[in-house]
Amino acid sequence: MNDEYYMEFALSLGKKIVGQTSPNPPVGAVVVNNGQIVGFGAHLKAGGPHAEVHALNMAGEKAKGSTVYVTLEPCSHHGRTPPCADLLINKEVSRVVIATTDPFEKVAGNGIKRLQEAGLEVEVGVLKEKADEVNEQFFHYIKTKKPYVTLKSATSLDGKIATASGESKWITSEEARLDAHKYRHSHDAILVGVNTVLKDDPSLTTRLPVEGKNPIRIILDTNLRTPLHAKVMTQNDANTWIVVGKSVRREEKEAYLNYNHVEIIQLTNETINISELLHVLAEKSIMSVFVEGGAEVNGSFLKVGAVNQVITYMAPKLIGGKNAPTAIGGAGIDSLEVALPLQIISIEKIGPDIKIISRVEDD
Numbered sequence: 001m002n003d004e005y006y007m008e009f010a011l012s013l014g015k016k017i018v019g020q021t022s023p024n025p026p027v028g029a030v031v032v033n034n035g036q037i038v039g040f041g042a043h044l045k046a047g048g049p050h051a052e053v054h055a056l057n058m059a060g061e062k063a064k065g066s067t068v069y070v071t072l073e074p075c076s077h078h079g080r081t082p083p084c085a086d087l088l089i090n091k092e093v094s095r096v097v098i099a100t101t102d103p104f105e106k107v108a109g110n111g112i113k114r115l116q117e118a119g120l121e122v123e124v125g126v127l128k129e130k131a132d133e134v135n136e137q138f139f140h141y142i143k144t145k146k147p148y149v150t151l152k153s154a155t156s157l158d159g160k161i162a163t164a165s166g167e168s169k170w171i172t173s174e175e176a177r178l179d180a181h182k183y184r185h186s187h188d189a190i191l192v193g194v195n196t197v198l199k200d201d202p203s204l205t206t207r208l209p210v211e212g213k214n215p216i217r218i219i220l221d222t223n224l225r226t227p228l229h230a231k232v233m234t235q236n237d238a239n240t241w242i243v244v245g246k247s248v249r250r251e252e253k254e255a256y257l258n259y260n261h262v263e264i265i266q267l268t269n270e271t272i273n274i275s276e277l278l279h280v281l282a283e284k285s286i287m288s289v290f291v292e293g294g295a296e297v298n299g300s301f302l303k304v305g306a307v308n309q310v311i312t313y314m315a316p317k318l319i320g321g322k323n324a325p326t327a328i329g330g331a332g333i334d335s336l337e338v339a340l341p342l343q344i345i346s347i348e349k350i351g352p353d354i355k356i357i358s359r360v361e362d363d
């Protein structure tokens with residue numbers, strides 16, 4: 001076979017664990033010896049063994065003289081686990097094929113250098129584009145020290161998220177709504193505004209046919225209006241972080257602190273500053289946030305340009321009405337020249353609806 005054949009396998013392992021390794025990258029690795037796959041593995045959670053460790057353990061004696069395919073440059077620094085570059089050398093691996101290099105300053109190029117200095121054959125760049133996509137959350141987080149933000153909207157053909165009277169259930173189909181849960185699974189946090197909590201009382205949990213990880217639920221709630229009987233308060237199958245402004249007083253927060261799964265994050269301004277929020281979330285190792293609106297929250301993220309990916313679901317419905325809300329509220333951009341440089345990545349049918357994935361060109 002060829003290198004791409006085995007790297008596809010390693011990438012499929014990495015892709016399947018996106019969302020469960022934060023704040024580490026979702027890495028996959030495959031060990032091949034004499035044309036046989038003798039080991040494979042993925043980094044399953046931060047603090048746990050890296051993908052190469054699992055794969056080489058499975059390979060046992062067959063690691064010697066093997067070729068190891070890994071989706072990201074092996075680490076060469078002592079993190080919470082010993083460096084994988086040293087392990088590959090100690091196991092007498094002959095050749096290491098790497099899909100893409102790690103932008104993390106402690107690693108960038110050092111892993112490759114250490115392998116080459118030890119006499120291993122190293123090949124870099126096999127299926128690089130695909131690996132960069134699997135690592136998009138991690139790379140953005142490492143480069144910008146801010147979470148990767150996916151904005152989701154579900155609208156009618158004319159861009160409305162509800163009728164003028166506020167009716168919104170449901171605009172898009174069951175299939176489209178289920179598809180959106182994949183992003184709840186693959187992001188560390190889901191974020192909505194308190195108006196969505198007051199209007200829909202959402203659970204914001206991941207309800208896929210088979211399992212799925214619940215993201216941390218982040219509620220933007222400047223004046224702490226989230227009702228204590230809201231599902232995000234009474235259902236503790238996911239943590240809930242309520243973000244409030246400076247003027248919320250300590251005694252107002254008391255009642256919320258009785259809930260173990262609830263945390264209040266108080267920012268330093270009267271109103272919530274999205275840039276400050278993203279910095280605080282990154283400090284708390286949140287590598288990716290799935291913003292499910294509503295319109296005002298979406299507008300506040302757009303206003304500061306804090307959008308990396310947009311998932312748009314559009315239903316074949318026309319709602320109309322100048323007072324019916326559209327997907328992005330707020331003041332909007334003043335001129336087209338400051339519009340986000342989005343690129344449409346894919347358009348597909350989901351049931352009766354369409355799904356458009358668009359991303360901001362790499363920074």
Ligand SMILES: Nc1c(/N=C/[C@@H](O)[C@H](O)[C@H](O)COP(=O)(O)O)[nH]c(=O)[nH]c1=O
Nearest residue numbers: 154168170171172177200202203204205
């Ligand atoms: N109105 C619609 C949506 N609405 C999205 C949010 O406003 C809902 O409150 C949230 O998804 C509910 O979360 P849950 O309780 O965990 O199911 N989202 C969609 O994709 N299509 C819609 O037609």
